[in-house]
Structures are given as C-alpha cells and as structure tokens.
Amino acid sequence: MQPNKLLKPGRYSAAPHDQAGATVRLKGGRCHCGYVFFPMQTYGCERCGSHGDALTPCELLAKGTLLAEATVHLHADKNRPAPFTIVKVALDDGPVIRTLLADDSAPVAPGQRVTGRLAAIGQNESGETVLDLRFSIAS
Numbered sequence: 217m218q219p220n221k222l223l224k225p226g227r228y229s230a231a232p233h234d235q236a237g238a239t240v241r242l243k244g245g246r247c248h249c250g251y252v253f254f255p256m257q258t259y260g261c262e263r264c265g266s267h268g269d270a271l272t273p274c275e276l277l278a279k280g281t282l283l284a285e286a287t288v289h290l291h292a293d294k295n296r297p298a299p300f301t302i303v304k305v306a307l308d309d310g311p312v313i314r315t316l317l318a319d320d321s322a323p324v325a326p327g328q329r330v331t332g333r334l335a336a337i338g339q340n341e342s343g344e345t346v347l348d349l350r351f352s353i354a355s
Contacts, residue, residue, distance in 0.1 A: 221340060223348040227255050228278070230334055230347075240332040240349055242276040244311060252276070252310035278332025279354070280307040285317065285324050303351055305330055318350040329354035 222228070228240045244254040247261035248270045256274075260267040284304040291298045301317035303324065317324065318335055335350040 220347050221344040223337065223346050228349050240278040240334055242278055244274055244276040244309070245271050246274045247271050254311040254313055276307055276309040276311065278349070280305040280330060282324055282326055282328045282330050283312065284326060303330065305351060316350050318352040322353050324353060
C-alpha cells in the first residue's frame with residue numbers, strides 16, 4: 217500500500233497517518249489583538265496592522281456554517297474538470313473561507329453545518345494517493 221500525500225500541507229494537517237476521510241485542522245493564525253485568520257501569514261493583521269511576532273500560528277477546526285455556494289460549469293484550467301462547487305464557510309473558530317465542496321455531498325443551502333475532511337483527488341507520479349481538503353454537509 218502506497219502512503220498518502222497532502223496536496224497543501226502548509227494550509228492544513230490531519231492525523232499522524234493521513235487518510236481519506238480524516239478530520240482536518242486548518243493552519244491559521246491569531247494576532248495579539250485577538251483577530252483570527254486563515255491561512256497563517258506574518259505580513260500584518262487585518263484588524264490592527266500588527267505584524268511579525270504579534271501573529272502566531274494556531275489550529276482551526278474545519279467546521280462551520282455554509283454561507284453561500286456556487287457551481288462552476290466551465291473552467292479555464294483543463295486540469296480542473298467541471299462541474300464542481302465552491303462554498304463560502306464561516307468557520308466556528310472565526311475566519312470565513314472559500315473552499316471546495318466534496319463531490320459526494322448532498323444538495324446544500326446557506327445555514328447548513330459543514331465539516332472539512334481529506335478526500336482522495338488522484339495519485340502523483342510516485343504512486344502516492346494525493347489528499348486535499350473538501351467540505352461536506354455535517355452528519
């Protein structure tokens with residue numbers, strides 16, 4: 217069995233043995249003023265302008281409330297087959313993010329609870345299964 221590889225390990229992490237369906241932790245940040253953001257960066261706080269050491273990494277739960285959704289039927293990148301659905305999610309930990317909806321997810325509507333999970337999106341040239349973040353309706 218080949219190991220799994222995260223598509224964007226700088227943006228999220230999972231259990232020590234990453235696997236499809238695993239609960240995801242987003243790699244966000246927190247300013248000394250209390251503002252929480254995603255992804256982690258040190259350029260400056262959107263609220264108070266502090267930067268550098270005033271911004272520290274923190275883990276965010278990949279759980280929240282669906283704010284909006286849009287289905288893309290035609291995409292310029294031939295490596296991204298359409299249709300796919302983009303969702304806007306207000307995370308329970310504060311930030312609002314845009315992300316992809318899992319292919320097997322039920323129809324969605326604003327106000328529904330959603331959860332992020334790792335989903336297999338293919339294999340790389342080494343034969344490793346590549347996992348990426350996808351959100352689906354919370355069960």
